[in-house]
Amino acid sequence: MATDYDTPRKTDDDVDQDSLEELKARRSDKTASAVDEFDAAEGLELPGADLSNEELAVRVLPKQADEFTCMSCFLVHHRSQLAREKNGQPICRDCD
Ligand SMILES: [Zn+2]
Numbered sequence: 001m002a003t004d005y006d007t008p009r010k011t012d013d014d015v016d017q018d019s020l021e022e023l024k025a026r027r028s029d030k031t032a033s034a035v036d037e038f039d040a041a042e043g044l045e046l047p048g049a050d051l052s053n054e055e056l057a058v059r060v061l062p063k064q065a066d067e068f069t070c071m072s073c074f075l076v077h078h079r080s081q082l083a084r085e086k087n088g089q090p091i092c093r094d095c096d
Contacts (some may be wrong), residue, residue, distance in 0.1 A: 070095055 083096035
């Protein structure tokens with residue numbers, strides 16, 4: 001009787017060990033792919049930083065003559081988006 005209990009238990013242990021080995025293998029696979037993704041992201045980071053710098057430079061530039069800054073949302077809109085003026089301050093259509 002005792003051996004009957006031991007045999008299935010041993011088999012369970014074997015299965016657990018096997019799945020553990022599988023988990024370890026999968027984990028190392030994931031780590032490897034994660035490192036690859038990180039490297040790829042790092043490679044993309046440089047052009048991305050350059051783009052953000054360009055965006056910043058564009059924002060620093062004074063607004064164009066055909067643009068206005070809404071006094072309500074403080075966003076720069078094209079003149080076609082000008083709804084009205086309030087106390088001499090432009091209001092965009094979104095805020096009107
Ligand atoms: Zn607005």
